Amino acid sequence: MLEVRGLSAWYGAAQALFAVSLHVGQGELVVLEGLNGAGKSTLLQSIIGLGPKLQGEVIFQGRQIVQCPAHERSRLGLGFVPEDRRLFAELTVLENLLVAARAPLVHVRGEQRVSTKQQLEQVFALFPALQPMQKRRALEMSGGEQQMLSIARTLMTSPTLLLMDEPCEGIAPVLVESIRDALLQLKSQGMSLLIAEQNALLAAHADRVITLVAGQTGAHLTP
Numbered sequence: 001m002l003e004v005r006g007l008s009a010w011y012g013a014a015q016a017l018f019a020v021s022l023h024v025g026q027g028e029l030v031v032l033e034g035l036n037g038a039g040k041s042t043l044l045q046s047i048i049g050l051g052p053k054l055q056g057e058v059i060f061q062g063r064q065i066v067q068c069p070a071h072e073r074s075r076l077g078l079g080f081v082p083e084d085r086r087l088f089a090e091l092t093v094l095e096n097l098l099v100a101a102r103a104p105l106v107h108v109r110g111e112q113r114v115s116t117k118q119q120l121e122q123v124f125a126l127f128p129a130l131q132p133m134q135k136r137r138a139l140e141m142s143g144g145e146q147q148m149l150s151i152a153r154t155l156m157t158s159p160t161l162l163l164m165d166e167p168c169e170g171i172a173p174v175l176v177e178s179i180r181d182a183l184l185q186l187k188s189q190g191m192s193l194l195i196a197e198q199n200a201l202l203a204a205h206a207d208r209v210i211t212l213v214a215g216q217t218g219a220h221l222t223p
Contacts, residue, residue: 079159
């Protein structure tokens with residue numbers, strides 16, 4: 001589904017990634033580990049098209065996308081949940097979700113056509129804590145609740161591969177478990193996931209764990 005080949009990245013004269021290669025297959029959960037500054041966020045941003053100057057290949061669903069803008073990559077099925085969540089703080093939970101919904105009211109997921117109503121039902125089934133909060137503004141939510149909303153909002157774009165940057169960082173343990181369970185449910189439904197995360201709760205369920213060290217790939221481990 002996703003193949004990264006020899007990807008290098010620069011911020012000005014400073015090189016952040018050094019010939020990184022990895023792949024994510026259909027329905028796989030791949031976890032990126034590494035210390036702060038190792039290049040995890042840069043790698044995810046480079047794949048989604050929000051990163052720095054690049055050299056190398058990013059192939060998604062058999063198509064070379066390294067020259068495609070981020071919005072086109074999103075339309076192809078790449079979804080990204082950034083570390084800072086980027087919610088519309090003044091909008092309600094429901095409004096945040098509807099903003100992300102594919103226009104007008106019907107989404108295409110493979111051969112299946114899914115209405116916005118069905119999308120909402122699915123994300124509320126995945127994150128039931130959000131359903132009674134539909135009229136609550138995002139700024140009134142806890143960090144863990146905001147993270148659930150950020151994931152749910154990205155799912156409203158009907159991605160086939162979900163990229164996530166530290167989804168469990170700074171979140172209460174009980175909500176970490178809820179997020180873990182939701183992500184594993186997505187995996188069981190056939191979604192592919194590439195997640196930068198230090199939490200061992202996710203790594204223990206990964207198909208592969210890839211370690212980044214100073215912008216380079218280290219060991220590729222299978223739990």
